[in-house]
Amino acid sequence: MISDNLPGKTLYGRTQPVQQLDVAVKEAMFALMSDFYEVEKASFLADLARKNTVILLEDGQKKLRGFTSVAIHDLRNGKDEFRVLFSGDTIVHPDFWGSLELPRVWGRFMYETLQASGEKPLYWFLISSGFRTYRFLPAYFNEFFPCFDRETPAAMQNVLDLAARQLFAEDYDSATGIVRLKNPTPLRAGISEPAQERLQNQHIAFFLQKNPGHDAGDELACITRLSWENFKPFVKRLLKG
DSSP, X not given: OOOTTSTTOOOEEEEEEGGGOOHHHHHHHHHHHHHHBXXXXXXXXXXXXXXXXXXXXXXXXXXXXXXXXXXXEEEEETTEEEEEEEEEEEEEOGGGTXXXXXXXXXXXXXXXXXXXXXXXXXXXXXXXXXXXXXXXXXXXXXXXXSBTTBOOOHHHHHHHHHHHHHHHGGGEETTTTEEOOSSOOOBOTTSSOOOGGGGGXXXXXXXXXXXXXXXGTOEEEEEEEOOGGGBOHHHHHHHHO
């Protein structure tokens, strides 16, 4: 794992509204994404246009090394209103795996969104075709779903299903929890295959069992409640830093 403190390996994160991205940044985002995912440019740009905000990760020479895109949706379940923070395309160059800059900036963005939401419940909804993305959940949150050691409560399942249907309609299979996009973006072969010893990790094993078509770009729909109590202690320390 690469340390944030290695010379030349430091990342600097910043948030920016999608509407303010210039052509050069969009081109750099697509180039980075296509290095590691099988993605069509038109689909990538169309997906980006549906997001509100991006978090950009750059090295000391201002070269783009990672990003994630975010959209915020206000939804209703009967009389209950809630807000969903949805993560789109996410990539960090392998040279910078292990950096804490994305969780720091992403966590701050989540926390600011939580504060701005007031009394309205806020959830993080994400879809994952790779175990590395799924592992953000056990790394940063006390409770999330689906999870290997507990059933998804009915109330959380309702939020998950509503968000998935709202965003993906018939591409979402509620019986399996899988989103099959019309234009999937699978990882290129050999980019992120789990080492044999990592298969002993219960979260990784669960993800691979739950999403057997991940290598073809199938996405597992996941949900967690965003609240101060649900953050892991190290995330709270990052936010206070």
